[in-house]
Amino acid sequence: MTSHSPPLVQFVPFSSAVEAPFWHTLSTRKIDLYKLDDTPQNIVGYYSTGHTLTNSKDLTEVNVVLPSRLCLGTGAFDSDEAIGSLPPFTYPSVGTVKITNTIEEFKSLDKQALFKTTTEQIWNDIVSGKAIENPSLLTRFLLITFADLKKYKYHYWFAFPAFLTDPAWVIGDNGKVSGIEVWNQDEIQSFRVNFEKFSQVKVDRNSGFFLIKERILEDNKKEIVVGSLSEWETFFEGLSDDERIVGFVDPSSLPTNPGWPLRNFLVLLHRQWHVKKIKVLCYREIVGKKDISQSIFLTVELPTEPKISDEGPKAVGWEKNAQGKLGPRTADLAPLMSPESLADTSVDLNLKLMRWRIVPSLDLEKIRDTKCLLLGAGTLGCYVARTLLGWGVRNITFVDNSRVSFSNPVRQPLFFFEDCLDGGKPKAQTAAENLKKIYPGVNSEGYEINIPMPGHPISTLIKAQKDVNKLTQLIQSHDVIFLLTDSRESRWLPTLMGASMQKQVINVALGFDTYLVMRHGVKSNDNTNSEKKATNEAEHSLSGVKQLGCYFCNDVVAPTDSLKDRTLDQQCTVTRPGLAPIAGALAVELMVSVLHHEKGAAAPAHSNLSISESLSSVTDSPLGIIPHQIRGFLTHFNNMIIVGQAYNRCTACSDIIIDEYRKHGFDFLLRVFNSSSDSYLEEVTGLAQLHADSEVAGDFVWDEEDEDSKLE
Secondary structure, three states, rough: OOOOOOOOOEEOOOEEOOOHHHHHHHHHHHHHHHOOOOOEEEEEEHHHHEEEEEEEEEOOEEEEEEEEEEEOOOOOOHHHHHHHHOOOEEEEEHHHHHOOOOHHHHHHHHHHHHHHHHHHHHHHHHHOOOHHOOHHHHHHEEEEEEEEEEOOEEEEEEEEEEEEEOOEEEHHHHHHHHEEOOOOHHHHHHHHHHHHHHHHOOOOOOOOOOEEEEEEOOOOOOOEEEEEEHHHHOOOOOOOHHHOEEEEOOOOOOOOOEOOOHHHHHHHHHHHHHOOOOEHHHHHHEEEEEEEEEEEEEEOOOOOOOOOOOOOOOOEEEOOOOOOOEEOOEOHHHHHHHHHHHHHHOHHHHHHHHHHOOOOOOHHHHHHOOEEEEOOOOHHHHHHHHHHHHOOOOOOEEOOOOOOOOOOOOOOOOOOOHOOOOOOOOOHHHHHHHHHHOOOOOEEEEOOOOOOOOOOOOOOOHHHHHHHHHHHHEEEEOOOEEEEOOOHHHHHHHHHHHHHOEEEEEEEEOOEEEEEEEEEOOOOOOOOHHHHHHHHHHHHOOOOOOEEEOOOOOOOOOOOOOOOOOOOOOOOOHHHHHOOHHHHHHHHHHHHHHHOOOHHOOOOOOOOOOOOOOOOHHOOOOOOOOOOEEEEEEEEEEEEOOOOEOOOOOOOOOOHHHHHHEEEEEEHHHHHHHOOOHHHHHHOHHHHHHHHHHHOOOOOOOHHHHHHHHHH
């Protein structure tokens, strides 16, 4: 007769199943949190019981064997909370992920060293007893990955370490594998009820590993009792080795092969309780149907005493790729994402990369949520809008009253030749629409409004009042107002409104080869007197400047009609083509710098600094100094940084004008619009009296004799 060796226990390895949202979360955390830090991070996966589905096809039944999957979902990185918020009927597996910074680093990683570290963690948990209190530690796993954040492609490789014993475990009882029907229906029901109670009340309720024993009741019926591993000594007290049963949630679906978690479980049993033979329940349930009929029983044993060193046994567990070879896999999410989603994720990538090394304190959320109102959708308006998009601003509104002409598209990058046809499309609305074509995620609108101006009499009262009301509403609902119109007087009303509402107003004006970029002063409500800040501001700001001036603070005359009796070249802004992009970009950069100051729009201004002076010692903004005015000259390719004091008789931002505006509203504005050379604004501010006093002071007769005597 020929004796047959008992069959080896063949375990079904885990197959990784990564949900698309996991990669999205990984990308977000890499960009916003980890940056260049490639320290392994804790994550939590989960698995469920395996089972086979039966489908009817062509009057025949086809069994579909589901893979033994370990899944990573959206909450994988929230390790403290993930275990308590796993999907129903799933069990946790703790792991680590190492996210490399380059594909070269991913390829050259010392993978065996990382694998050994994870294996040692499992072994130490077994030796220390931690795995008894928290058996989910037996299923530790490792994930190494490189995320190509520009292409949404993820290279990754899983390892599910499992120990090898020498000799290997074999199936006892002549290789017999029994189904759950070794218990009768009452016993099966008893097990189900007690297992459900165990899962609800035990500390390790979601571990997926447990103890089982049969207990005879008074009526000679048998009850199936379930307990935790930590109860081993008392739970099995008085029972022989043959009466002890252990169970685990089995992710395998094969009728005779247990899943991967059993490998390390058996090592734990042998190390802690010297188990060499044990009956195992491979618990399987069809989720939601309370059907555990596919569960199996098998007896496993060691033919001889295994040789296990104190450092632990060897382990295997690297996952094979789709080609069945040991190697990494690739997940390409780009085809699964809508173009809008791809754009939305990509827009902020460059900005977030700035936070990795250069500006860690950059507040991209504040920039993104800032609502910008662009008064003027011409050359400046187009370039300002494009730069705002580059900074990730999501809310941009245009105001303009003109239409796209054939001269516009070559200088104004939001317009095309088709926009000029049939008399031209409205500029504001067209700019808003074309901005969305560039980036669909932007909230962009356009309004066709005539901004009433001083010295330009009102012809239609109702229309003017409607335009003023709409402009008031827009300025009130936005955070930053850009003055980008093509005449001086068209900037007066929004300057007044911005000062009255204490909004951040940024003004850009062009000459032929010069430009002005400035922010209007805002009164500070901050009464703190930090000695350090006071010293800093005093050293690097012009002394005596209590409030920064606006665009009109340097004038001693009120704005009037600058377009009357002017030739075409005097009415249009004739400027070097490269000037508007420079000025527009500086305006947006100035806005972003101001947003990062703790005082916001009321931030003090810095004057010119010496080249040798350290920027870090003179500014509270992570982006450098925050000037008041930038005056640029293309003739010399030079910028001047100027600080100007607010003028108490300014025709746009002085308290006198603001008080009149608040008291009399549109009636006050109407008088300003309809005033001519004898400006009402000059009368209100006292500039008219100042002019008269100057003329009187200058009306005198030289005393020639006295003068001659002085010269002598």
